[in-house]
Amino acid sequence: MAWNVRVDPTLCQASGMCAGAVPEVFVLDGAYSRVLVDGIEPDERVLDAADICPAQAITVYDGETVIGPRPD
Numbered sequence: 001m002a003w004n005v006r007v008d009p010t011l012c013q014a015s016g017m018c019a020g021a022v023p024e025v026f027v028l029d030g031a032y033s034r035v036l037v038d039g040i041e042p043d044e045r046v047l048d049a050a051d052i053c054p055a056q057a058i059t060v061y062d063g064e065t066v067i068g069p070r071p072d
């Protein structure tokens with residue numbers, strides 16, 4: 001199943017780490033990152049980006065289920 005990715009613009013600190021790690025999914029657009037595509041193929045790098053986001057602003061969904069960020 002395709003994954004969906006969301007960035008909460010109220011949390012994002014515009015560090016750019018996600019866009020640097022997965023530029024085909026995230027783009028730094030001024031004051032916050034946004035997601036370029038809706039519905040992506042499963043991609044471990046996107047989960048990694050959610051894990052390392054310093055603001056915990058990225059959420060990854062597999063259907064209705066939140067799969068990222070992963071618990072420590």
Ligand code: SF4
Nearest residue numbers: 012013015016018053
């Ligand atoms: S890694 Fe997190 S804080 Fe940094 S730009 Fe991406 S969403 Fe924003």
